[in-house]
Amino acid sequence: MPELPEVENVRQGLERIVVGKKIQSVESRYPRMILTGFDDLKAKLTHHVITGVTRRGKYLIFEFDDEFRLISHLRMEGKYRLIGLEESIEKHDHIAVKFADSQLIYADVRKFGTWELISADKLSDYFVSKKIGPEPTYEAFDESIFLKKLQHSTKKIKPYLLEQTLVAGLGNIYVDEVLWRAKIHPETIAKVLTKAKVHLLHDEIIELLGQAVALGGSTVRTYANALGKSGTMQEELKVYGKTGEPCVRCGTPIEKIKVAGRGTHFCPTCQK
């Protein structure tokens, strides 16, 4: 489901609804999704207060008044919502974190999402071991490092950007959009990109993801943030889901192909 802008909007919603709440108990009908073990998580979280919700790339991080952190990845369809203690659980609800007056529900139709509880001092190691690249901001995302990596890679640019190692947060929608904005064909071999193109791509990644965060993310299927609100970024999309429609820049019909197994939308005229 979500790429960085959607995860960031979920984070903002969660921050407003769960920070300061004390956990009374945790229940799960699908404990397998808790990779570090449900019993351990239940024992550690119970009676502790959620002190913050942060994010790294597409990962959500819950902070507590103790030395552990909960890393939550929504994968394709993970969702959070806050409901009353008396409200009934629905079909795809997998975890309930109960507070005195409400409960936070994690739901996930495809059961791909994961939770991991790790000690606070291992948090940065976690992202290092997963090789997660910098956040897509001008401060964190170093263009010269980006250029250097691209210049000695024979990978295709789209799948490379999806790896999360060059920069964190791009998924299938925004990678297609950013390549259209930078006028780069998704199958271009990384090392043949000119320095000027890399510069443009770097800036477009930051601008696009920033704009998408500001607009509340894209709602193309069923995405809504933790407050049940949908975003409006889908109105700004130029190629994703636009197969056969004229390119807004040149009028050529947008084509859809498969690149590295992913549906890929692009303009065959603008993106050579």
Place this chain on the structure above:
DNA sequence: CGATATGTTTGCAA
């Protein structure tokens, strides 16, 4: 109605 697709990540085989 069977095949195919879906906003993700990981691991293995070629």
Place this chain on the structure above:
DNA sequence: ATTGCAAACATATC
């Protein structure tokens, strides 16, 4: 070293 595929799973669409 890179890429292709399958797997984790459920549902909507072609």
